[in-house]
Amino acid sequence: MSRVHYGTKAVNRFSRRRVLTVAGAVGVGAATVGVAGLSLAGESSSNDTAPLVISLRDAKKGTFDVFSGESKVTLTDKKLALRLLKAVKRA
Amino acid sequence: MSSHREAPEISKDPVADSSDLYAFVSPDKPDTVTIIANYVPLQLPASGPNFFEFGDDVLYEIHVDSNGDGRPDLTYQFRFRTELRNNRTFLYNTGQIKSLDDKNWNRRQFFSVTKVDAHGKHTVLHSKLPCPPCNVGKISIPDYEKLAEDAVHKLKTGETVFAGQRADAFFVDLGAIFDLGTLRPFEDKHLIGKTLFKGAGKAVNATDQLNVHSIAIQLPLSAVRKDGKKSVRGRDPGAVIGVWTTASRRQVEVRHGDKKNADVEVGPQVQVSRLGNPLFNEVIVPMAQKDLWNSLPPTEDKRFAEFVEQPELGALLPVLYPGLFDNLAALNKAKTPRADLVAILLTGIPDGIIDNFQNFTGETQADMLRLNTVVPPSKEPNAFGILGGDLAGFPNGRRIEDDVVSISLRAIAGVTVPLVDEKFKPDAAAALVEQGLSAKDLSSKPLKKFPFLGTPFDGFDNPS
Numbered sequence: 218m219s220r221v222h223y224g225t226k227a228v229n230r231f232s233r234r235r236v237l238t239v240a241g242a243v244g245v246g247a248a249t250v251g252v253a254g255l256s257l258a259g260e261s262s263s264n265d266t267a268p269l270v271i272s273l274r275d276a277k278k279g280t281f282d283v284f285s286g287e288s289k290v291t292l293t294d295k296k297l298a299l300r301l302l303k304a305v306k307r308a
Numbered sequence: 309m310s311s312h313r314e315a316p317e318i319s320k321d322p323v324a325d326s327s328d329l330y331a332f333v334s335p336d337k338p339d340t341v342t343i344i345a346n347y348v349p350l351q352l353p354a355s356g357p358n359f360f361e362f363g364d365d366v367l368y369e370i371h372v373d374s375n376g377d378g379r380p381d382l383t384y385q386f387r388f389r390t391e392l393r394n395n396r397t398f399l400y401n402t403g404q405i406k407s408l409d410d411k412n413w414n415r416r417q418f419f420s421v422t423k424v425d426a427h428g429k430h431t432v433l434h435s436k437l438p439c440p441p442c443n444v445g446k447i448s449i450p451d452y453e454k455l456a457e458d459a460v461h462k463l464k465t466g467e468t469v470f471a472g473q474r475a476d477a478f479f480v481d482l483g484a485i486f487d488l489g490t491l492r493p494f495e496d497k498h499l500i501g502k503t504l505f506k507g508a509g510k511a512v513n514a515t516d517q518l519n520v521h522s523i524a525i526q527l528p529l530s531a532v533r534k535d536g537k538k539s540v541r542g543r544d545p546g547a548v549i550g551v552w553t554t555a556s557r558r559q560v561e562v563r564h565g566d567k568k569n570a571d572v573e574v575g576p577q578v579q580v581s582r583l584g585n586p587l588f589n590e591v592i593v594p595m596a597q598k599d600l601w602n603s604l605p606p607t608e609d610k611r612f613a614e615f616v617e618q619p620e621l622g623a624l625l626p627v628l629y630p631g632l633f634d635n636l637a638a639l640n641k642a643k644t645p646r647a648d649l650v651a652i653l654l655t656g657i658p659d660g661i662i663d664n665f666q667n668f669t670g671e672t673q674a675d676m677l678r679l680n681t682v683v684p685p686s687k688e689p690n691a692f693g694i695l696g697g698d699l700a701g702f703p704n705g706r707r708i709e710d711d712v713v714s715i716s717l718r719a720i721a722g723v724t725v726p727l728v729d730e731k732f733k734p735d736a737a738a739a740l741v742e743q744g745l746s747a748k749d750l751s752s753k754p755l756k757k758f759p760f761l762g763t764p765f766d767g768f769d770n771p772s
Contacts, residue, residue: 268574270560284560284575 273298276307310478310586310712312349312515315598318581322348323363324555326583327520328478331551331677331705334526335685336757341532343370344524344708344761345553345583349476351519354767359400359442360473361417362388362521366555367577370525373550374426374534376656378607378674382532383424386471386523388439390417401441405449408438408458416441419471421463437461439472443519445768453763460758468526473519474761475752477708479745482514485713489621489628493744494737499628511744516751517765523553524759529681542682543659548667550656550676551705552584552606579603584675585653585703586712591621592653606674609654613673616653617645622720632737636722639732648724652703661727665699679705691746695723708754708761709747717741 270284279295302308312327313319327349334340347368351360362368367387371380393414394402403412417439423431440459443452460470484490488500492509495501530538534546541547559575582589582602592615593601601612618640626637651657654673659666667678686700691711693701695718702710718724721738747754752762 268572270562270572270574272560286574287558287576289559289575 273301276302310480311583311590312478314590315602316595317599318602321580322350323361324366324557324581325349326553326555326581327476328586329551329553329583329677329706330708330760331549331679332707333529333679333681333683333685333700333705334758337526338684340526340528341549341679341681342524342526342758342760343372343551344522344759345370346474346476346478346520346522346761347555347581348521349518350515351473351476351521353443353517353519353765353770354772355442356444356767357398357400359415359444360519360521361390361415361442362386362419362439362471364388364390365561365573366557368523369554369556370523371552371554372532373606373669373674373676374532374546376545376548376550376669376672378550378605378609378669378672378676380424381426381534384467384525385422385424385430386419387422388417388419388471389436390415401444401448404447405441405444405455406451408440408455413441417472421467421469423465433463433465433467434461434469437469437471442473443764443766445766447768449766452766456763466528466531468758470522470524470759472521473764474522474759475750475764476515476518476520477747477750477752477754477761478515479513479711479747479749480515480713481511481743481745483512484509485743489624491717491741491743493742494629494632497629497632499630511749513745513749516749517770519764520761522759522761524761526758533681540682542664542680543666544682545668545670547682548656548669548678548680550584550606550669550674550678552582552676554579554583555581579605582606584677586706587716588653588675591716592616592619594620606676607672609675610673612675613650613654616649617647618643619646619649619720621717622646622722625721629737633721633735635733635735636738639722639725644729646725647728649719651728652719652724657703657727662694662699665694665704667704677706678703692718695719711742711746713745714742717743 272282274280274282276298279293279298281292283290299308310328318325326347328346330344332342334342348360370384372382374381400415401413405413418436420435421433423433440455459472462468484492490498490501492511495509496505496507530536532549556577556579558573559578562572589598589601593612623640626633656668656678658668667680683699686698689709690696690698691709693710693715695715701707702712702715718741721741722734723738725732754760754762
C-alpha cells in the first residue's frame with residue numbers, strides 16, 4: 218500500500234538497488250526492481266532502476282506482460298517461459 | 309447511499325471509494341463552477357491514532373466533458389504523499405497543531421494538481437500543496453476552521469483547490485431504506501411495515517456525524533465550457549458540461565513483506581471507482597455488474613441503459629407499498645421504457661421539455677452529472693431541485709442541499725414520466741414520497757463559501 222515519506226523530501230527508505238526475486242538457477246530477471254518512488258506530481262521517471270515487473274500470462278505461448286512505469290508491454294519468448302517454469306518446478 | 313460502498317469490490321477499498329460528487333455554479337462566485345468529489349466515506353471522528361487520509365497509491369481524477377461525447381475534455385489529477393516528521397512516536401500529533409507547518413503535527417499529507425487537456429497534454433499546476441489535518445479534537449487543534457481556510461489554495465492558473473477532511477453532507481436514512489425499501493414517513497404503508505407500525509415514523513440521517521475526505525476545485529466557467537466561451541446562451545449545447553470522478557490504482561502491486569525492499573506499484577492505472585449521478589451504480593446497476601461499471605468510462609454506459617429504462621426500484625415500489633403506485637405498476641406491466649430516466653441520467657434533458665431549461669449533451673448515453681452553466685445559482689434553493697421548480701438544482705448538476713434520494717425516488721416513482729408522455733398520470737404518492745430528511749438535519753452546516761462542505765466532526769466531541 219502507500220509508502221510513507223519521511224522528512225520533507227521524498228527520500229526512499231531504501232537504497233535504489235536492483236532486487237531479483239526470480240534469479241539464481243535460471244538467471245532471469247523476472248523481477249521487481251528497487252523502489253524509486255513516485256514524484257508527488259505524478260509520473261515515475263523511466264530509468265534502469267525504476268520498478269519493473271514481468272508477468273507470464275500464457276506459459277504455452279510464452280506471452281509476457283512487462284509492467285514498467287505507467288505502461289505495459291506484451292512480448293513473446295517461449296524459451297524464457299520454459300526456463301521460468303523449470304525454475305518454479307512447473308515444467 | 310449516494311455511492312458510499314456502492315459496489316462489492318470498492319466497498320473493501322475505502323481509500324479509493326468515491327462517495328459523492330457535487331457540481332454547481334458557485335453561489336459566492338457565479339462566474340465559476342465548483343466541483344467536489346468525496347472519498348474515504350463513513351469516517352468515525354474518533355479514529356486515533358491512525359486518522360483517515362487519501363491514498364498515496366491512488367490516482368484521483370475529476371473529469372469534465374464539454375462537447376457531449378462522454379469523454380473528458382478536461383481532467384484534473386490529484387496525487388497525494390504522506391510525510392512523517394518523527395519516526396519515533398506513535399502519535400499523529402505530539403502537541404497542539406496551530407498551523408499547516410506546525411512541528412507538532414507528525415503525519416502530514418500533501419497533494420499535487422495536474423491538468424490534462426483534451427489532447428492529453430499534462431501540465432503540473434502545483435507539485436506540493438498541504439492538506440489540513442484531520443479534526444482530532446479541540447485539545448489538539450484549537451482553531452480547526454483557520455487551518456482549513458489556510459488549506460484553500462489559489463493557483464496561479466486560476467483554479468482554487470482544496471483537499472482534506474470535511475463533514476459528510478449527504479443525508480440518507482440508510483437503515484430504513486435498505487431494510488426492504490422502508491421510508492419511515494410511510495412505514496405504516498409498507499407491505500410488511502403496516503403489520504409493525506401504526507403511524508408515520510421519523511427519518512434518521514445515517515451519515516450524520518461522519519466525515520469524508522474531499523477534493524474540491526473551483527474554476528472559471530470559461531475553463532469548462534466548450535471552446536472556452538465566457539458567455540453563452542442557455543440553449544446553446546456549449547452551455548452544458550458533464551462531470552464525473554474516478555479513482556485508479558496501478559495494475560501491479562508487489563508486497564515484499566520485509567524491511568529491505570519497499571513495495572512496488574507499477575504499470576498502467578486501472579480504474580476502480582467512478583461516480584457521476586448519485587445513486588446510479590447504487591440502485592440502477594445490478595450487483596453482479598457494479599464492479600464492472602466502476603471500471604468503465606461513461607462512454608460504455610449504453611450497455612446499462614436497459615436498467616435505466618426498466619429500473620428495478622420502479623418495479624419494487626408498487627409491491628412494497630400496495631395500492632399507492634397503481635399507475636406506476638401499469639406502466640411497468642406495459643414494459644414502457646423510461647425515456648424520462650434515460651434523459652435525466654444518460655443524455656440530459658433536451659430543450660423544449662422544461663420551460664427555459666436544457667442540459668442535453670447529445671445522443672451519447674453516458675452517466676455524467678450534467679450542469680447547464682448558464683443557470684444562475686438560486687437565492688432560495690429548493691431541496692427538490694428541478695422537481696421543486698429550482699432549475700439550479702439536481703439533476704442540473706448537484707448542490708450540497710439537494711435531496712437527491714427523494715428526487716430520485718420521485719422520478720423513479722413516475723413524476724417525471726409526463727415529461728415524455730403527457731397522457732401518463734403519476735400516482736398521487738409519487739409526488740409525496742420522500743425520505744423525510746433535508747440539509748437542515750446536518751449537524752455540521754455547509755459553508756457559504758469554498759469548499760462549502762462543513763467543518764469535519766472532531767474526535768473529542770464525537771467520541772462514539
